[in-house]
Amino acid sequence: MKIETIAIHAGNRTDETSKAVIQPIVLSTTFERATDGTFPGGHIYSRASNPNRTLLENVLAKLEGGADAASFSSGNAAGMSVFQSLPPGTHIIAPDDMYHGLRNQLKLLFAGILTFDFIDINDSDVLQKHIRPETGLIWIETPSNPLLKITDIKKVVAIARKQGIKVACDNTFATPVCQQPLALGADLVMHSCTKYFGGHSDLMGGALITIEKDDWWQKIRQVQEMGGAIPSPLDCYMLTRSIKTLPYRIRGHVHNAQLLAEFLQKQPKVESVMYPGLPSHPQHEIAKAQMTSFGGMLSFCVKGGQDEAARVINKLKIFTRATSLGGVESLVEHRATVEGPDTKTPFNLLRVSVGLEHIDDLIADIEQALG
Numbered sequence: 434m435k436i437e438t439i440a441i442h443a444g445n446r447t448d449e450t451s452k453a454v455i456q457p458i459v460l461s462t463t464f465e466r467a468t469d470g471t472f473p474g475g476h477i478y479s480r481a482s483n484p485n486r487t488l489l490e491n492v493l494a495k496l497e498g499g500a501d502a503a504s505f506s507s508g509n510a511a512g513m514s515v516f517q518s519l520p521p522g523t524h525i526i527a528p529d530d531m532y533h534g535l536r537n538q539l540k541l542l543f544a545g546i547l548t549f550d551f552i553d554i555n556d557s558d559v560l561q562k563h564i565r566p567e568t569g570l571i572w573i574e575t576p577s578n579p580l581l582k583i584t585d586i587k588k589v590v591a592i593a594r595k596q597g598i599k600v601a602c603d604n605t606f607a608t609p610v611c612q613q614p615l616a617l618g619a620d621l622v623m624h625s626c627t628k629y630f631g632g633h634s635d636l637m638g639g640a641l642i643t644i645e646k647d648d649w650w651q652k653i654r655q656v657q658e659m660g661g662a663i664p665s666p667l668d669c670y671m672l673t674r675s676i677k678t679l680p681y682r683i684r685g686h687v688h689n690a691q692l693l694a695e696f697l698q699k700q701p702k703v704e705s706v707m708y709p710g711l712p713s714h715p716q717h718e719i720a721k722a723q724m725t726s727f728g729g730m731l732s733f734c735v736k737g738g739q740d741e742a743a744r745v746i747n748k749l750k751i752f753t754r755a756t757s758l759g760g761v762e763s764l765v766e767h768r769a770t771v772e773g774p775d776t777k778t779p780f781n782l783l784r785v786s787v788g789l790e791h792i793d794d795l796i797a798d799i800e801q802a803l804g
């Protein structure tokens with residue numbers, strides 16, 4: 434089945450008792466045993482599983498072409514469960530522009546338990562040089578946040594495979610509509626469902642999707658069940674509802690982002706535009722090879738430094754100044770201030786989550802703000 438069909442049907446089931454076409458929200462924390470001690474409904478206690486979560490996990494797994502999915506209370510909870518599932522002493526290689534929340538988890542919470550290197554993962558020689566006998570995981574994020582760098586997934590997988598190292602990919606920016614890392618050889622996909630899956634900036638969630646139900650996956654499941662980083666039944670319901678329109682929303686985001694990127698590139702006050710759909714993007718050819726479309730996120734640098742970037746951001750009327758991304762409304766953010774002192778993000782960079790407003794209105798707003 435195609436992704437539009439999966440998005441609509443794989444997360445929903447007609448209710449057997451009421452015949453309600455749309456799944457009911459099951460708030461019960463506990464499920465009745467049969468007289469023989471079994472659980473005929475397939476659920477025991479909601480920290481372990483819940484009907485709404487099972488449906489959500491079903492659609493998440495199918496969207497990414499995985500064997501199973503686990504849904505979490507946030508993207509960071511999903512990432513944290515991966516790190517918690519690794520044996521102490523494991524070495525992780527991650528990109529130097531890894532999402533700052535997960536980079537900080539490693540640096541502040543896992544120092545002394547795991548070891549890690551943050552490197553330019555696109556440079557095969559640098560990557561090879563950092564591999565050690567105890568390297569267990571290569572983490573990639575493509576397109577990256579907020580520089581929109583592209584990592585060649587197949588290339589990293591080829592290096593990792595030879596040494597028996599797992600590859601996990603943060604696919605939040607791309608979504609499975611634009612890119613499917615498992616099909617390119619990755620072992621695990623991570624999402625912040627808070628972003629495009631939720632799509633309306635009104636819920637938090639995270640997900641992991643695995644290529645196979647191996648021992649590592651069982652460990653991740655165990656971490657989640659014991660740690661309890663689970664989404665509520667209502668959040669699961671809202672996510673499956675939003676996912677039904679994901680493929681069509683992404684089309685709109687991609688359409689608007691491409692046109693906005695092309696417009697920005699022509700503006701004299703713009704120093705550079707980072708969008709993988711532009712032929713001028715340094716890894717445009719890799720993006721074309723591994724993505725079906727280029728996503729709804731872009732960044733641009735304003736000439737004149739941080740002060741000029743601040744002037745532009747404060748003049749925007751339709752774009753809301755806020756962090757996060759993937760909602761129907763356009764957001765703009767001065768990313769360096771969010772990421773803190775060790776950021777590698779240029780201070781004149783603005784990150785844009787291109788929403789689903791009409792592109793003419795978005796362009797007109799940017800035009801007046803730059804002018």
Ligand SMILES: *Cc1c(COP(=O)(O)O)cnc(C)c1O
Pocket residue numbers: 507508509510532534535574578603605606624625626627628637638639
């Ligand atoms: C937002 C985000 C996360 C973290 O997800 P939360 O839902 O905020 O916990 C991880 N990776 C990327 C790329 C993100 O944009």
